[in-house]
Amino acid sequence: MLTAQQAIDHLLSHAQTVTESEEVKTQAALGRILAENVNSLVDVPPLDNTAMDGYAVRIADVHVPGAILRIAQRIPAGSIGTQLEPSTAARIFTGAPVPSGADAIVMQEDCTLPEGQVEQVQINVTPAVGQWIRRKGEDLTAGKTALVAGTFLRPQELGVAASAGLTHLSVKRRVRVAAFFTGDELALPGEPLKPGGIYNSNRDTLLACLKSLGCDATDLGIVPDRLDATRQALRQASKGHDLIITSGGVSVGEEDHIKPAVTAEGRLDLWQIAIKPGKPLAFGAVRKSDKPEDGEAWFIGLPGNPVSSFVTFLLFVRPFILKLQGRDVIAPQSYPMRADFDWLKADRRNEFLRVKINSQGGLDLFPNQSSGVLTSASWGDGLVDCPPGEAIKAGDMVKYIPFSALLS
Known part of the structure; x- marks a missing residue:
């Protein structure tokens, strides 16, 4: 199995930035990616x-x-x-x-x-x-670069553009992502639950993650646990989309149809990574038609367990999407912080633990780190990146990645 970093590097080596751009009003550019450098039209300030x-x-x-x-x-x-x-x-x-x-x-x-x-x-x-x-021009100089291509446009960047006199900005078109969810046990909130059924939390979580990254997200709903249905969903998702993501069906059980479906409709380049939660993760591509010139849509299959699905999205889908968008910064910020907990069960896989900053400036651990306990992610404000084979003792310095750095 690949390590987490090897898997990220593999995905990023395939991602190609979308080339299409569009011009939008500066006020409408929030959350978009600047397509080209823009120069200031004026000196800011215009005079001393x-x-x-x-x-x-x-x-x-x-x-x-x-x-x-x-x-x-x-x-x-x-x-x-x-x-x-x-x-x-x-x-x-x-x-x-x-x-x-x-x-x-x-x-x-x-x-x-x-x-x-x-x-x-x-x-x-x-x-x-x-x-x-x-002094005149100490903030911006007329004719000089005010913002560089690849910048993620936050409120402060829109303010810079406005002070530079720019009414419109050229931005990358949004990355188009189709998502569907496999599992006969799944139901949508508001529907009656059959015996053994569960509500589909991954749908709302992943679609919200896509929107937080500025994607155009298409929800293709719940797909039955059948190979023919999965193949049909992949064919539908490939049309007009840059990326397909799925949740569930990526293990090796008899009811897990993602691997054979993607292989039949395209190709599979990666299968399983050495992390916890989230070992099952698939990467490949799906043909958009039988004509090679029509190209492919990228495919990433996530595990079905809700924490595994959420964490693997943040670690692998997010950087892939950022590369497609053409952002200038992809890796999330991380910080050395003090662990105020013991985690003595060293695992051979790279573990990502749900934690929260406490009032003493250290990190507390959610007591149940099961991949099915999504409240651990709601309670927490970030992840601890625990390397393979390493235990953690209270007082150790650990690598902390805040969710705020993984959802923007």
């Missing part, structure tokens, strides 16, 4: 401006604290002042352009108005050259 409410002064006029200057002008944001003459100051407000001749801003807390003198100000400090002045 003040970072504080206060007084614009000439350093030459304030060699020592206590200098008294005449207030010659008032400059609110959105106004342009006049040349600052010697021995004068300009009352100025945050964001307003610094008048020519001024080379420092003194914040109003460092100034006093002499009693009875409304047209004079006393400067009680000796300012440094450039103090509290934001």
Whole structure:
């Protein structure tokens, strides 16, 4: 069996970034992937401006604290002042352009108005050259790159685009993913449960994961545990989609039809990985038609147990989708953190344990790490990556991967 990293590397070696892009309004680009570098249309800020409410002064006029200057002008944001003459100051407000001749801003807390003198100000400090002045173009420079291709567009990136004067952005089209779920025991919430039946939690979990990554997700529902039905579902899913994901049917039992179905409808390149939870994981491709020129849809088959399905999606499907999207950062952030628990059952497989940060800054372990206990993922806020053959004792430093880094 491949290790987790070997499996990730194998998947990423096959993923090819979608080439199609579209132009959308900047306000509509949240969660999309920038398709090309964009340059700023303007300098930001457009002129030297003040970072504080206060007084614009000439350093030459304030060699020592206590200098008294005449207030010659008032400059609110959105106004342009006049040349600052010697021995004068300009009352100025945050964001307003610094008048020519001024080379420092003194914040109003460092100034006093002499009693009875409304047209004079006393400067009680000796300012440094450039103090509290934001220089023209220090944030963005007209004609220079504001955002680079492959950037995942968060609210702050949309703010940068807006400040650069951009009304529209070219973004990658969304990755199209079809999902279906196998198992005669499955029912949808609201339907009556037959004897031995369970509600399909993987449907809601995985579709939500796909949407959190910005995919166009097609729900093909529950497929009966039959080879012909599975093959038909694969043929349907391959049309118009970049990727097919399934949940269940990837083991080797008589009712597990994913492997023979994918082999019949395409090819299977990977089967089983050395992790826990989630050993059964399939990767391959499904033909879109009998014509080779029509290409293939990628296929990833996930285990049916809900925690296994969720964890393998985060570890393997997520990076594959990010590569298809053309993102510039794929690997999730991880942090060394202190384990406040014992995990003494070292396994030969790479284990991913559901944990939560406690009030002491360490990690607590959910008491039941079964692959069927989805509440362990709801309770937790991340995973501990426990290497093969290693036990964990309280106080050990471990590799912690927050769910927040795996769902964006």
